[in-house]
Amino acid sequence: MSDQTNERSFETYVEEILLTRGGWQSGSIAEWDKERALFPAQVFTFIQDTQSKLWGEMANLHKEGFEALLLATLVKELDTKGSLSVLRQGFKFYGKTFRLAYFKPAHGANYDILEQFNKNRLTVTRQVPCHPGDNRTLDMVLAVNGLPVATIELKNPGTGQTWKHAVSQYKEDRDPRAPLFEFKKRALVHFAADPDEVYMTTRLAGAKTSFLPFNRGNHPGQIICGEGNPRHQSGYRTGYFWEDVLQFASFLDILGSFLFIEKKELKQDDGRGGQRLVTHETMVFPRFHQLDAVRKLVAIAPTEGPGQSYLIQHSAGSGKTNSISRLSHRLASLHDVHDAKVFDCVVVITDRQVLD
Numbered sequence: 001m002s003d004q005t006n007e008r009s010f011e012t013y014v015e016e017i018l019l020t021r022g023g024w025q026s027g028s029i030a031e032w033d034k035e036r037a038l039f040p041a042q043v044f045t046f047i048q049d050t051q052s053k054l055w056g057e058m059a060n061l062h063k064e065g066f067e068a069l070l071l072a073t074l075v076k077e078l079d080t081k082g083s084l085s086v087l088r089q090g091f092k093f094y095g096k097t098f099r100l101a102y103f104k105p106a107h108g109a110n111y112d113i114l115e116q117f118n119k120n121r122l123t124v125t126r127q128v129p130c131h132p133g134d135n136r137t138l139d140m141v142l143a144v145n146g147l148p149v150a151t152i153e154l155k156n157p158g159t160g161q162t163w164k165h166a167v168s169q170y171k172e173d174r175d176p177r178a179p180l181f182e183f184k185k186r187a188l189v190h191f192a193a194d195p196d197e198v199y200m201t202t203r204l205a206g207a208k209t210s211f212l213p214f215n216r217g218n219h220p221g222q223i224i225c226g227e228g229n230p231r232h233q234s235g236y237r238t239g240y241f242w243e244d245v246l247q248f249a250s251f252l253d254i255l256g257s258f259l260f261i262e263k264k265e266l267k268q269d270d271g272r273g274g275q276r277l278v279t280h281e282t283m284v285f286p287r288f289h290q291l292d293a294v295r296k297l298v299a300i301a302p303t304e305g306p307g308q309s310y311l312i313q314h315s316a317g318s319g320k321t322n323s324i325s326r327l328s329h330r331l332a333s334l335h336d337v338h339d340a341k342v343f344d345c346v347v348v349i350t351d352r353q354v355l356d
Helices: 010-020 040-050 052-081 083-089 111-117 163-173 239-245 248-258 288-304 320-332
Strands: 091-093 096-098 122-129 137-144 147-154 189-193 198-201 260-269 275-284
Touching (some): 010 137, 052 091, 052 096
Antiparallel strands (some): 189 198
């Protein structure tokens, strides 16, 4: 373990990297609304900065009660449709649509959208109160234009704790019914991390919460990869996560293109001796190997063009279908440096009877 771990707080290091290299800004606890689980002032600032005309029209129409009414409408939309939908589609307010984020367009000719994209405000806030009924705090909340999208619990092996203690904290000390943690309504993903490894979940369920690794594998480039992460130039094996994955454009790309809600029909007893179909939703956040594979192919395709062959190796149950789906969507809208489409269509050939 690097001496850095003992010299300063890991939490301070992570915040410093996000602020100085990641394109993030520092959030304020004073602006945090614990009951609604968002940053109202940041929401208002973003809308005024990117949709000033619509803001002015609605403000003139609703007078003094405008901001309170807008916030109440936003909270209702978040509770009904979820934060991912609101970030991507915006929310309706008296027949008009307010946007809460702008994502990078597929080509560079859309200058207006690129300008709006650069106005997104990503904030990292430390020691955020996370339960309305008490003063418990979590280490970090990551927010996009005032909406919390991720939480992080950080542990330092130098103090005798690892990511496993962070997982236990999420399972035992975080109420899944709290506004910040309620499935898909606010934070979309929760990370448990230390200087060596990162794990994640998209649904808190007490002791039943399941975490997946978000690690690179300890021998990248080899056929058989070990668990964990290789050494990183930062001195922390998880440096790739803070410096690359959470970088401004990368993180917004994940929110805009990689996250999705998977719906499955499951049979349940109806209490009368029969069964009924129940829709179960899962928020799917990409594993690191999926994110890495798709991005590498998307990066090389514009220069190498069609007709090339590549090999992507996935272990059983590691999300091959999701990698195929994400890559297909990205290639279908891919443009080269001259803003010309690279492919006219994408064809998927599979030996499976069903590829959902």
